[in-house]
Amino acid sequence: MPTIVPKTTPSKAHTELPSIPLCIPEIRGNEKEYVTSCIETGWVSSVGTFVDKFEQQFADYLGAKHAIAMSSGTAALHIGLQLIGIQPNDEVLVSSLTFIATANAIRYMNAWPVFVDAESTYWQMDPQKLEDFIKKECVYRNGKLVNRTSQRRVGAILPVHILGHPCNLDEIRDIAERYNLPLIEDAAEALGTKYLNKLVGNDSELACFSFNGNKIMTTGGGGMLVTNNDHIAEKSRYYSTQAKDDPVEYIHEEVGYNYRLNNLQAALGYAQLEQLPDFITTKRQIAKTYTEAFGEIPGLSSHPEAIWAYHTHWLYTFLIDERLFGCDSRTLLRHLSNANIQTRPLWQPMHLSPAHKKCQSYYCEISEDLYKKALSLPCSVGLCKADQNRVIDTVLSIAQNKGLECSKV
Numbered sequence: 001m002p003t004i005v006p007k008t009t010p011s012k013a014h015t016e017l018p019s020i021p022l023c024i025p026e027i028r029g030n031e032k033e034y035v036t037s038c039i040e041t042g043w044v045s046s047v048g049t050f051v052d053k054f055e056q057q058f059a060d061y062l063g064a065k066h067a068i069a070m071s072s073g074t075a076a077l078h079i080g081l082q083l084i085g086i087q088p089n090d091e092v093l094v095s096s097l098t099f100i101a102t103a104n105a106i107r108y109m110n111a112w113p114v115f116v117d118a119e120s121t122y123w124q125m126d127p128q129k130l131e132d133f134i135k136k137e138c139v140y141r142n143g144k145l146v147n148r149t150s151q152r153r154v155g156a157i158l159p160v161h162i163l164g165h166p167c168n169l170d171e172i173r174d175i176a177e178r179y180n181l182p183l184i185e186d187a188a189e190a191l192g193t194k195y196l197n198k199l200v201g202n203d204s205e206l207a208c209f210s211f212n213g214n215k216i217m218t219t220g221g222g223g224m225l226v227t228n229n230d231h232i233a234e235k236s237r238y239y240s241t242q243a244k245d246d247p248v249e250y251i252h253e254e255v256g257y258n259y260r261l262n263n264l265q266a267a268l269g270y271a272q273l274e275q276l277p278d279f280i281t282t283k284r285q286i287a288k289t290y291t292e293a294f295g296e297i298p299g300l301s302s303h304p305e306a307i308w309a310y311h312t313h314w315l316y317t318f319l320i321d322e323r324l325f326g327c328d329s330r331t332l333l334r335h336l337s338n339a340n341i342q343t344r345p346l347w348q349p350m351h352l353s354p355a356h357k358k359c360q361s362y363y364c365e366i367s368e369d370l371y372k373k374a375l376s377l378p379c380s381v382g383l384c385k386a387d388q389n390r391v392i393d394t395v396l397s398i399a400q401n402k403g404l405e406c407s408k409v
């Protein structure tokens with residue numbers, strides 16, 4: 001994901017403070033031992049025991065039938081969309097409030113995203129607006145759901161579990177079933193997240209995860225496609241390894257991709273996954289400390305956890321109400337940047353993205369509001385107490401100065 005570089009120059013005093021990054025990898029387990037064993041044995045490429053072990057360990061962790069390692073979360077989404085039957089010129093109903101990779105993967109299929117708004121409480125895809133769109137904007141034609149405006153077939157629903165909190169999966173699944181639409185979950189940010197006590201991806205037809213460097217665990221770069229469907233599992237291995245039908249004669253019946261994770265990356269992932277429960281406990285503790293510290297500050301509200309959810313707080317994010325707090329989220333970002341503290345707004349909602357300006361959207365005003373108000377604070381697993389206190393103290397001092405100081409940056 002892109003890092004925002006604020007347009008201010010830190011003052012001399014501030015540059016002397018060590019920087020506190022937003023979210024960096026934590027490498028403190030068996031990573032070195034496992035990666036070294038790949039190097040010593042020469043198994044550094046796209047096959048090897050760590051790929052098999054990592055896939056098995058991941059499937060076991062989730063309680064899912066199959067996990068297929070991919071070179072990125074985006075690759076997993078691309079293959080996943082192909083396997084649920086998305087055709088060129090189809091449409092996919094997808095969260096507007098997401099990182100651009102979700103929408104891009106739809107375009108790789110020459111299909112079209114239709115952006116659905118977030119709900120205002122937990123910031124996930126709004127099931128009500130999703131159904132409204134289908135009821136009011138679509139018709140059935142020859143057994144297919146068709147968008148009246150574009151005349152294109154609606155081929156799938158793609159909710160994104162953002163920031164470590166789940167979408168309301170039952171409501172979205174119910175809509176998918178009633179309108180006979182396949183569901184593919186973007187769980188890139190939701191490893192370890194639970195919906196109604198079940199890990200996201202546990203009973204999915206198809207869910208995709210990311211191990212990008214800023215995620216809760218990393219393989220340097222990588223992803224996983226998770227499914228309980230044997231056919232999807234078999235085909236995703238096939239398409240992600242160049243659709244090879246005869247490995248001796250190099251016969252390929254179809255166009256495939258070079259999307260497999262290599263053994264070195266899988267070795268990293270295997271070691272990281274061993275530590276995941278600890279990582280999640282730490283993330284939740286960091287979030288709790290921030291939430292308690294900011295509880296009394298007018299105009300700051302932390303991302304809440306639904307009663308039906310288990311939030312990993314992959315990123316710790318709060319909303320800033322400019323009127324009550326005294327300055328807006330971007331001014332706070334610049335203040336914290338001047339204190340060498342890295343923060344980040346949410347992504348520009350996809351319906352506003354120039355890259356996707358030709359796509360339709362459905363009343364995405366909540367996503368816009370969240371985009372304006374949200375800021376994520378440093379929350380690496382390795383964030384030490386002293387650094388977290390420095391972040392808290394800096395935010396508190398800005399809050400005390402209200403708009404007076406804020407207006408100066």
Ligand SMILES: Cc1ncc(COP(=O)(O)O)c(C=O)c1O
Nearest residue numbers: 072073074099101188210211212
């Ligand atoms: C919501 C979401 N979807 C998809 C991706 C893409 O994953 P990757 O960077 O592994 O391709 C990411 C993260 O980068 C993400 O945050």
